[in-house]
Amino acid sequence: MSQEPKARDAEVADFRAAVLDKLTYAVGKDPEHAFDHDWFEAIALAARDHMVDHWMDHTRRAYRRSQKRVYYLSLEFLIGRLLYDSLSNLGLLDIARDALEGLNVDLERIRLLEPDAALGNGGLGRLAACFMESMSTLGIAAHGYGIRYEHGLFRQALVDGWQQEQTENWLDFGNPWEFERAEVIYPISFGGSVETVHDIHGQQRQVWSPGETVRAVAYDTPVVGWRGASVNTLRLWRARALEELHLERFNAGDHLGAVAEVARAESISRVLYPADSTEAGQELRLRQEYFFVSASLQDLLRRHLNMHQNLLNLPDAAAIQLNDTHPSIAVAELMRLLVDQHEIPWDKAWELTVGTLAYTNHTLLPEALETWPVALMERMLPRHMQIIYLINAYHIDSLRAKGLHDFDVLRAVSLIEEDNGRRVRMGNLAFLGSHSVNGVSALHSKLMKSTVFAELHKLYPERINNKTNGITFRRWLYQSNPQLTEMLVEALGPELKDDPEGRLAGLVPFADKASFRKQFAAQRLHSKRALASIIQDRIGVTVNPEALFDVQVKRIHEYKRQLLNLLHTVALYQAMRNEPATNWVPRVKIFAGKAAASYHQAKLIIKLANDIARVVNNDPTVRGLLKVVFLPNYNVSLAESIIPAADLSEQISTAGYEASGTSNMKFGLNGALTIGTLDGANVEMCEQVGADNMFIFGLTAQQVEARRKAGDFGANAAIAASSRLSDVLQAIRSGVFSPDDPSRYAGLIDGLVSYDRFLVCADFDAYWDAQRRVEELWHTPQQWWRMAVLNTARMGWFSSDRTIREYATEIWKALD
Incomplete structure (x- = not known):
C-alpha cells in the first residue's frame, strides 16, 4: 500500500515531463512563453503517445490472431473533442490534471481550446463515433473510413434570428491527433469511356478509360477504447490533384488556370453535404461518395492481400458495414475491383460482394433514400453504371425465372426508377448487394418491411434485421x-x-x-x-x-x-x-x-x-x-x-x-x-x-400510416376542435411575433393548415x-x-x- 502514492507520483512526474518534452521539441515553445494553444497541442501529443503504444499492440495482436476485420464506411464521424475522451479512456485524466497543476496550467481551461472536429452533422455521425469507440472497447479489429473535411458542414451563426452559414475552420491550428500517411495514396477516377476488349483467352473484358483522376491521401486517427486495452483506426481521406501545379500554364502567365485542377480535386474533401439544389452540387456529392468508397475499398483489399493469397476468402476475413445509403456505391465499386482489376468471374465476385457487405438503413423518408440521375451516373461513373445495369438485369431475370411476372413488383424492386426521369435507387442497390440489411430500432426495422423495402423484403425475408442504436x-x-x-x-x-x-x-x-x-x-x-x-x-x-x-x-x-x-x-x-x-x-x-x-x-x-x-x-x-x-x-x-x-x-x-x-x-x-x-x-x-x-x-405509427393511406393531412378539423391551437396559429400568422414583417409566417401557417404532412396540428x-x-x-x-x-x-x-x-x-x- 505504501508504494501506491509513490507509483502515482511517478506517473504524474512522467506525464509532466512528457508534456514539457512535447512543448519544447514538437511544438517548439519555451514553457515560460507558451500560449494556451501551445499547451493544448503538447498535452494532446503526450496523450497520443500513450495511445500509440496501445495502438501498435492491438494491431500486432490482431495480425497474429488473424482476427476478422470490420470496416465501417460512413460519410460522417462526429467525434467531438478528443482530449478528455482520450485521457479518460486511458485512465490518465486525474494524472494529467495533477501533472499540469504542477506547471500552473489549468486542464479545464486548455480543454475548451480544442475545436470540435467538423466531420459530421447529426445523429448519423455521432452514432458512427460511438460505434468506433465501442469496437475498440470490445477488442474488435476495426477501421473506420470517411472523409477528412477541411471545413465540415458549416458554423452556424444567427443574424437577426436567421441562420447564417459560415466557414468552419477547425483545422486552422492543425490536428494533433492525426497522422498523415503520405505513402498511402490511391487513384480515384471519374468520367471517360468504357471499351470492350478481348483478352488472350478470347474472353470479353471492359476497360475503363477515365477522363479525370484525383488522389486520395490517408490521415489516421487512433480511437482508444475503455482502459486503453484496444485502439482502432479512423482513416479519413483527403482529395489531392495528381499535379499540384500546372507549371507550363503558370509560366505562361495563367496563374489561376495553373491551379484549376487542384481546386476541382480538393473541393471533394472541402465541405460535408454540399448543397445539391444544382446540377454541380449533385455532381460534387456523388464525387464525394465515390471518392471515399473507392479509396476505402482499394485500401482494405490491399490490407487483405497482405495477409492472404487471394480475395476468395474475403467474407471470412473482412466485414464491410455501410452506414446509410451514402456509401452504397460500394456495391458497384467492389464488383468493379473484383471483376476488372482482380479478374474474378462475375458470379463469384457477386458472391464475395454480398457475403462481405452489410447495410444499415437510417431513414423511412423516401426522399432521403438517395437516388442519382442515370445521366449523371453514366457521365461520372460509366463503368459503374454498366455494372448496375448488369446487377439489375440478372436480378430481374432471376425473378422472372422463378415465375414472378408482376410488373408493379418488378418495377418496385428494380435498381432503376423510371418515373419522373430515370434515376438509380441507391437504397435498393445497397439492399441487393448486402447479406444483411438492418434497421436501428425495433419499430424502424418493422416499418422497413412494410414501407421502403416492402417488395424486396417479400423476396428476401431473411435479410432485414434489427440492431437498436446505443450510445457510449x-x-x-x-x-x-x-x-x-x-x-x-x-x-x-x-x-x-x-x-x-x-x-x-x-x-x-x-x-x-x-x-x-x-x-x-x-x-x-x-x-x-x-x-x-x-x-x-x-x-x-x-x-x-x-x-x-x-x-x-x-x-x-x-x-x-x-x-x-x-x-x-x-x-x-x-x-x-x-x-x-x-x-x-x-x-x-x-x-x-x-x-x-x-x-x-x-x-x-x-x-x-x-x-x-x-x-x-x-x-x-x-x-x-x-x-x-x-x-x-x-x-x-x-x-x-x-x-x-x-x-x-x-x-x-x-x-x-x-x-x-x-x-x-x-x-x-x-x-x-x-x-x-x-x-x-x-x-x-x-x-x-x-x-x-x-x-x-x-x-x-399505425394511425399515422392509416392517415397517410387515406390522404388525410388537412388540419382544419383539428384546428376547429381546438380554440387554443387556433389562437396560436392566428397569432403567428398575423405577425404578433414578426411585427417588422407581419406576413413572414403566413405561408408557413397556411401550408400547415392545408397539408399538415407531419401531423403537427393533429x-x-x-x-x-x-x-x-x-x-x-x-x-x-x-x-x-x-x-x-x-x-x-x-x-x-x-x-x-x-x-x-x-x-x-x-x-x-x-x-x-
Whole structure:
C-alpha cells in the first residue's frame, strides 16, 4: 500500500515531463512563453503517445490472431473533442490534471481550446463515433473510413434570428491527433469511356478509360477504447490533384488556370453535404461518395492481400458495414475491383460482394433514400453504371425465372426508377448487394418491411434485421457528467465504470431513498447553473437555473417537429398572460440544431424560434415564468453541456418517421424525463423505463400510416376542435411575433393548415395535455426525482457496447 502514492507520483512526474518534452521539441515553445494553444497541442501529443503504444499492440495482436476485420464506411464521424475522451479512456485524466497543476496550467481551461472536429452533422455521425469507440472497447479489429473535411458542414451563426452559414475552420491550428500517411495514396477516377476488349483467352473484358483522376491521401486517427486495452483506426481521406501545379500554364502567365485542377480535386474533401439544389452540387456529392468508397475499398483489399493469397476468402476475413445509403456505391465499386482489376468471374465476385457487405438503413423518408440521375451516373461513373445495369438485369431475370411476372413488383424492386426521369435507387442497390440489411430500432426495422423495402423484403425475408442504436456511456456520462458519475460510483461501486450496461440497474432501489433523490437534484442544479452561464455568455439571455429546463436539441427538420414545440411555447405564453393567477411552472425552452443550407422551411422555423424568443423574453408579464433560447452552432461539445442540465427531453417526431434517435438515450441516461411519441427508440425506452416514467402522447405509427393511406393531412378539423391551437396559429400568422414583417409566417401557417404532412396540428392537443402532466409532476419534486433516478437506472440496455456486440456476433461474425 505504501508504494501506491509513490507509483502515482511517478506517473504524474512522467506525464509532466512528457508534456514539457512535447512543448519544447514538437511544438517548439519555451514553457515560460507558451500560449494556451501551445499547451493544448503538447498535452494532446503526450496523450497520443500513450495511445500509440496501445495502438501498435492491438494491431500486432490482431495480425497474429488473424482476427476478422470490420470496416465501417460512413460519410460522417462526429467525434467531438478528443482530449478528455482520450485521457479518460486511458485512465490518465486525474494524472494529467495533477501533472499540469504542477506547471500552473489549468486542464479545464486548455480543454475548451480544442475545436470540435467538423466531420459530421447529426445523429448519423455521432452514432458512427460511438460505434468506433465501442469496437475498440470490445477488442474488435476495426477501421473506420470517411472523409477528412477541411471545413465540415458549416458554423452556424444567427443574424437577426436567421441562420447564417459560415466557414468552419477547425483545422486552422492543425490536428494533433492525426497522422498523415503520405505513402498511402490511391487513384480515384471519374468520367471517360468504357471499351470492350478481348483478352488472350478470347474472353470479353471492359476497360475503363477515365477522363479525370484525383488522389486520395490517408490521415489516421487512433480511437482508444475503455482502459486503453484496444485502439482502432479512423482513416479519413483527403482529395489531392495528381499535379499540384500546372507549371507550363503558370509560366505562361495563367496563374489561376495553373491551379484549376487542384481546386476541382480538393473541393471533394472541402465541405460535408454540399448543397445539391444544382446540377454541380449533385455532381460534387456523388464525387464525394465515390471518392471515399473507392479509396476505402482499394485500401482494405490491399490490407487483405497482405495477409492472404487471394480475395476468395474475403467474407471470412473482412466485414464491410455501410452506414446509410451514402456509401452504397460500394456495391458497384467492389464488383468493379473484383471483376476488372482482380479478374474474378462475375458470379463469384457477386458472391464475395454480398457475403462481405452489410447495410444499415437510417431513414423511412423516401426522399432521403438517395437516388442519382442515370445521366449523371453514366457521365461520372460509366463503368459503374454498366455494372448496375448488369446487377439489375440478372436480378430481374432471376425473378422472372422463378415465375414472378408482376410488373408493379418488378418495377418496385428494380435498381432503376423510371418515373419522373430515370434515376438509380441507391437504397435498393445497397439492399441487393448486402447479406444483411438492418434497421436501428425495433419499430424502424418493422416499418422497413412494410414501407421502403416492402417488395424486396417479400423476396428476401431473411435479410432485414434489427440492431437498436446505443450510445457510449464513456462520453455521455463519465465525460459529460462527472458529478453524476461520481454519485453513481459512490452508490454502486467502482465496478460500474467497467460494466455500466450490467450494473446501472442496481440504482433502482436508490430511487426510493430521499437522501439520494436530494443529491440527484442538487447535481442537476449544478449542471443547470453551468448551462445558464453558457447561455448568458453566448446569447446574452439570463435564465433561472431553478426553472424547468425543457430541451429539444437536434437537426432541424419538419418531421422532428420543432414547430410543434414552438406552437406549445406560444400557447403557454398566451396562457400565462391570460391566466396570471395560475400556479405556472417556471420554464426555460431550449432549442439548438442546424438546418441544411438549402432547407428553407427548416431555416424559417429557426427564425420563428428566435422571433418568439425575442417577444417572450422581453414581455414583463411572463418574466420569471418563461424564457426561450436558441443556442447557435450545436455540436458535440455543446451537447455535453446541455444534456446533463436537461429536466425534460423533447422527442416528439411524427410516429413512424424517426428511425431511432440517440439523444433520447443520452438525456435518459443523465436523468431527464422524456416527453415523446411512440417513435423510433422511444418505443424501446418505454419498455425499459416504463410508460409511467415517461410522458407519451400522440398518434401511433399505425394511425399515422392509416392517415397517410387515406390522404388525410388537412388540419382544419383539428384546428376547429381546438380554440387554443387556433389562437396560436392566428397569432403567428398575423405577425404578433414578426411585427417588422407581419406576413413572414403566413405561408408557413397556411401550408400547415392545408397539408399538415407531419401531423403537427393533429397531435397538438395531446401534446398540450402531456405538458400539463409534466407541470403537475414538477410540482411534486419527490416524485419527479424518483422518476429521474429510475430513468438513469434503466438505461443500461442502450449502451453502444450492446449494439456493437449484436452487430459483431450476428452480422460480422467478428467476436471470438
